[in-house]
Amino acid sequence: MIFDPWSIEDVEDYDRLIKVFGMERVTKEIVERLPQPNRYFRRGIVFGHRDLNRIIKAIENGETYAVMSGIKPSGEFHFGSKMTAEQIIYFQKISSKAIAFYAIADIEAWEDNGLPLEKTREIAVDNLADLLALGVDTKRLYVYRQSEELRVLAWGAFFARGLTRNLLEAIYGEKHLGMYISAIIQVADILLPQHSSFGGPKPTIVPVGADQDPHIRLTRDIARKYDSLYNFIPPSAVYHKLQKSLGGEGKMSKRDPMGYLTLNDSPELARRKILRAFTGGRESVELQRKLGGMPEICVVYQTWLYHVEDDDLVRRVFEECVMGKRICGECKLQLAEIIGKYLEEHQARKERFKDYARQLLEERLMLKTLRR
Ligand code: SF4
DSSP: OOOOTTTOOOOSOHHHHHHHHTOEEOOHHHHHHSSSOOHHHHTTOEEEEESHHHHHHHHHTTOOEEEEEEEOOSSSOBHHHHHHHHHHHHHHHTOTTEEEEEEEOHHHHHHHHOOOHHHHHHHHHHHHHHHHHHTOOGGGEEEEEGGGOHHHHHHHHHHHTTOOHHHHHHHHOSOOHHHHHHHHHHHHHHHGGGSGGGTSOOOEEEEEEGGGHHHHHHHHHHHHHTHHHHOOOOOEEEEEOOOBOTTSSSBOOTTOGGGSOBTTOOHHHHHHHHHHSOOOOOSSHHHHHHHOOOGGGOHHHHHHHHHOOOHHHHHHHHHHHHTTOOOHHHHHHHHHHHHHHHHHHHHHHHHHHHHHHHHHHHSOHHHHHHHO
């Protein structure tokens, strides 16, 4: 079964994904062992993992581990990327021994979207300012552009010897050569925390959307293949469910601007997007009152569930919806107000981080910070 991370639109059956690709399920017992589990764990949005126990043990034993992920600088930071960023921040915050690595995948932006490096430079600064405003600790952060990180480029070329075009085609389907190169560079990204210049082998957790699993599987294979040279520890991963496009079809993607919320949206624009969103409402208010809504197919409810922190409020939204006590128009307006306020606060914080984000990327400041 080919699972193409660049063009998969949605996952209908997460249980099947677990079974077919040999992931492990995130159980209640696992969540209970995590310190202060965030809402993605509390609400079952993180559904699968590989070797999460290794990270939990590192946390329990006070051992060093890395958390690694990144962003493709092809546009504004959308709420899907925000999920990954919040996961990085969570795994960084729960242990003083955690170091975060964040790749700006500018090579992938070229290979996948045809965006030249000069164009993605500014987008990357904006994306990084978002990550900083979300709360990542820069004292334990290494952020870099793929195109400038020689260790990643060199390892990419090195690992390519262990791969054939047939193997890559079996994982990703038929792609132009650049996409395969981009995939190999991502393998090097994921293994970078284990480079000798960062202290060598260490447990690494990679929080990603379910669609990114092919990269994880490939990296774990390469880690095993090159084990005798580097003693790699196969990276662990946690997988979150994909957020649907606001139109209700496919995943939230940068390819449809009205189909997703971004951290740059004005409260008014976010409000307009939410008001147009697909719901699980009935044909009429009367029917809604009688039968209740269908939050399980409602994109508005998914936005409540994935992005509103207050557990009691989200539970109430669900209950009122299924009991017919909630009408879609009011529900959307209430959500738009909460998201609008969040965006206002986030953007005020982000404004203060813009220069710092530029410095971090242009002057490679975090390298010095990390070595101190
Ligand atoms: Fe969705 Fe809210 Fe309508 Fe329920 S009331 S279907 S949660 S928009």
